[in-house]
Amino acid sequence: MSVKLKMTRKMTKISDGKPIVAVIGAGSWGTALARLLSEKGIETRLWGHRHDHLQRILAHHENKQYLPGFLLPKNLRVCATIKEAIATATVICIVVPSHVYRETFHKILDQLIPGNVRLPIFVSATKGIENESLQTMNQVMQECLESRQIRAYTAILSGPSFAREVAAKVPTAITIGSTDERVAKELQELFSTDYFRVYTSHDVIGLEISAALKNIIAIAAGICDGLAFGSNARAALITRGLAEMTRLGKALGAEEKTFYGLSGLGDLVLTCTGALSRNRHVGLELGKGKSIDQILKNMSMVAEGVKTTKSVYRLVRRLRIEMPILEQVYQIIYEGKDCATAVKDLLDRDLKQE
Ligand SMILES: NC(=O)C1=CN([C@@H]2O[C@H](COP(=O)(O)OP(=O)(O)OC[C@H]3O[C@@H](n4cnc5c(N)ncnc54)[C@H](O)[C@@H]3O)[C@@H](O)[C@H]2O)C=CC1
Numbered sequence: 001m002s003v004k005l006k007m008t009r010k011m012t013k014i015s016d017g018k019p020i021v022a023v024i025g026a027g028s029w030g031t032a033l034a035r036l037l038s039e040k041g042i043e044t045r046l047w048g049h050r051h052d053h054l055q056r057i058l059a060h061h062e063n064k065q066y067l068p069g070f071l072l073p074k075n076l077r078v079c080a081t082i083k084e085a086i087a088t089a090t091v092i093c094i095v096v097p098s099h100v101y102r103e104t105f106h107k108i109l110d111q112l113i114p115g116n117v118r119l120p121i122f123v124s125a126t127k128g129i130e131n132e133s134l135q136t137m138n139q140v141m142q143e144c145l146e147s148r149q150i151r152a153y154t155a156i157l158s159g160p161s162f163a164r165e166v167a168a169k170v171p172t173a174i175t176i177g178s179t180d181e182r183v184a185k186e187l188q189e190l191f192s193t194d195y196f197r198v199y200t201s202h203d204v205i206g207l208e209i210s211a212a213l214k215n216i217i218a219i220a221a222g223i224c225d226g227l228a229f230g231s232n233a234r235a236a237l238i239t240r241g242l243a244e245m246t247r248l249g250k251a252l253g254a255e256e257k258t259f260y261g262l263s264g265l266g267d268l269v270l271t272c273t274g275a276l277s278r279n280r281h282v283g284l285e286l287g288k289g290k291s292i293d294q295i296l297k298n299m300s301m302v303a304e305g306v307k308t309t310k311s312v313y314r315l316v317r318r319l320r321i322e323m324p325i326l327e328q329v330y331q332i333i334y335e336g337k338d339c340a341t342a343v344k345d346l347l348d349r350d351l352k353q354e
């Protein structure tokens with residue numbers, strides 16, 4: 001049951017008191033972020049949707065399914081309910097796959113206490129575009145908040161950051177985006193460590209569109225590698241992929257420079273070349289001739305680019321934007337097109353100016 005709340009946002013300053021963070025989503029990224037925060041000494045709770053999975057995390061002090069090999073600090077509280085996780089939280093970081101984001105966010109809002117003096121800041125670390133609404137996660141949050149007449153700050157975290165590498169504490173740079181500069185700065189402080197460098201940005205839509213679209217180009221790059229095309233093809237895909245990402249981003253109100261930043265070029269290079277990318281893995285297997293159903297059946301982790309391809313295909317039709325790589329990835333995944341034919345069709349297009 002949803003509670004109708006009429007709350008005006010009090011000017012929360014998370015640095016006023018001790019921050020308390022609820023991480024909603026116990027996959028690889030949620031677990032890595034919760035581990036980073038709790039190791040920093042910040043009171044952190046981690047919620048996941050499967051009880052048996054949480055029980056195993058508690059028993060082993062490790063998320064063996066999604067982040068194996070990294071012990072979790074004793075001060076990280078693993079919570080069985082969203083209610084327990086978000087109680088008194090000053091920041092709620094949502095890290096569930098995009099197709100369950102809206103329902104999860106509603107569950108969080110259901111648990112907010114009416115008249116709460118302090119509303120938490122909601123941070124999305126999810127990369128994707130919803131199939132039904134074609135909205136980004138920040139847009140989903142805004143719509144859900146508005147439907148309940150709640151005014152709260154939202155932010156998004158995006159950039160080249162494989163969970164395993166963050167857990168291994170190798171140098172990583174990432175961006176926190178919020179239209180409110182003060183919120184961005186407070187979250188920058190909250191997440192930064194000596195190996196995790198956080199930049200700020202006000203271009204929330206640019207960060208979200210680049211983060212979602214790089215997953216599609218990573219699938220394309222994987223296909224190229226699966227077809228054993230080599231370095232020339234990969235470099236061309238990354239460059240022309242960035243051009244497509246920027247074209248759609250600008251049409252949706254994003255700033256061009258965001259696409260040359262960490263969330264754009266940075267994450268694009270990471271996922272198009274990194275062996276840890278699940279989206280690239282999907283492409284690799286497609287390129288080797290496996291069907292999308294076979295590939296997804298063998299994966300327990302999420303490859304957001306698969307669903308986002310469908311959303312972007314519909315967006316592009318609606319906005320009449322040219323995105324040839326996206327079109328081919330869509331046809332391969334959703335229409336069963338052969339990868340080699342898709343590459344041929346890409347190369348056979350009219351010649352044009354760069
Ligand atoms: N893994 C990574 O390196 C990074 C992931 N991301 C993004 O973070 C988001 C989450 O991905 P990962 O943590 O990698 O996931 P994952 O693939 O490691 O695990 C999937 C997670 O989704 C949860 N889940 C599935 N159905 C659910 C439901 N109905 N309700 C609630 N939770 C549900 C699973 O329990 C599990 O925690 C994605 O949008 C991804 O693109 C962003 C940056 C880095």
Ligand SMILES: O=C(CO)COP(=O)(O)O
Nearest residue numbers: 159160161162277278279
């Ligand atoms: O977004 C990511 C790293 O920044 C993770 O990419 P994959 O989802 O392709 O593994």
